Amino acid sequence: MRIRATLNALALRLDGNETPELLHKALADLPPLPLEVEVAGVVGQGVLEALLELGRERGLQLRPPRGEKYIPYTEVIDQTVRSGVRIESPGTLVILGDVNAGAEVVAAGDIIVVGKLRGLAHAGATGQEEAAIWAMSLEAKQIRIAHHVAQAPAGEAGARNPERARVVNGQIVLEAWGRR
Template sequence: MRIRATLNALALRLDGNETPEMLRKALADLPPLPLEVEVAGAVGQGVLEALLELGRERGLQLRPQRGEKYIPYTEVIDQTLRSGSRVESPGTVVILGDVNAGAEVVAAGDIIVVGKLRGLAHAGATGREEAAIWAMSLEAKQLRIAHHVAQAPEGQGGPRGPERARVHEGQIVVEAWGKPREKR
């Protein structure tokens, strides 16, 4: 457990090793400021009940975990995905080949295509807006990142080189690796 004071609250991070007694004791001598709680580990029912009790006295706000979210693993596919193929992963997916039109790649993490991306790619499928789609040649008609969807502009020219698609200010932005490009 970590506690730090902010301007208007006590920021409390629960790591999952706390007991209700530890929680009450740690907050007993601190000012009665509202609590901003971040849960970074498994928290038992007793700790939750103690937290709710303290929250009724002080005020309580739950915050999402800060920093990088855990992505379980990276899945590497060492072949081209043909039309009708579908790859779904709770982690990041790396395709060593092309993703042809009619093929789909859905990942909770990033999607990296070492080849041409012509099929559907949905990165951050569980809502992770920090996810990105990388391709040596990004030629897909539609890209999805978290809940955002982008359509390729009409009359888009040929290959432009390696590109990355990411969410910026609520839109999917496609950019050359290292340099901003166009909004889709």
Template sequence: MRIRATLNALAVRLDGGETPEALRKALADVPNLPLEVEVSGSVGIEVLQALAEIGQERGITLRPPRGERLIPYTEVVDHTLRAGNRIESPGTVVVLGDVNAGAEVVAGGDVIVVGKLRGLAHAGATGHEEATIWAMSLEAKQIRIAQHFAQAPAGSTSRGPERARVVEGAIVLEPWGRKKP
């Protein structure tokens, strides 16, 4: 169990394994503020009943568990991907080379290309909208982040190192790695 004070309440996180007695004791020793409770582990009915009793006196709000970003691992590809190559990973993929036209990189996390990205890159393939695509030279005809996709305008050229991310439901490209004037 973790308890911390916020501006107008006490944030209580139940991790599982708490007892009603431990909950009552912990909350007796802190200021009498409303409770914002997050249950992130398995708790028994007795703990929930004790929490409900305490909440009747103080006020209580239940919050969903914080979305903890779990990307299983980072996969490093130490060569250029040629047409027909496909890399798929539940985590982040780093390509130390180019991703040529006809090659695909599909990642649950970010896609990072230390070279030219001309093939298909799909970051956040499991629905993770905070994923990004980074490339030293972003020349792909299409990129995808979660369920969003963007196509390069006809005749577009790379402007140097860029990052693609989702902003207000659309993929935007931003320069990165260069000092601002």
């Protein structure tokens, strides 16, 4: 739990580790300003009841979670991903090898392929439009970033140079990166 004072309220961020007693104790000696509450974790029923009780006394406003995107870690796969294999990661995914056609790599964060990307790649799978797909050779027929989908034009071969795919103005764009 974090508490900070704003001009007209106490901003309270609940992380999910709070108890009703801890909530009452933390606010006991603070001025009786209204509460602006952001819930960033799983909060139990007792904490919600205590929060509603405090809200009746002080005033209460719920705030949506800030735009923070928690990506827990980077996972490294040190081999080629073969056709028929699906790899999912709650963080960023680094493949040290190729992603063959028929293989799928899905990550909540970025996908970085140090090799050829021929299979399906879905970066930002939990909605992070800021995610990107990086590959030494981007030859995939389809890539996805968050809810955006891009397909390679029919009959066109990939650039065979390092590229980055990212979302710009609601569309996936490819950009060269690395040596020029």
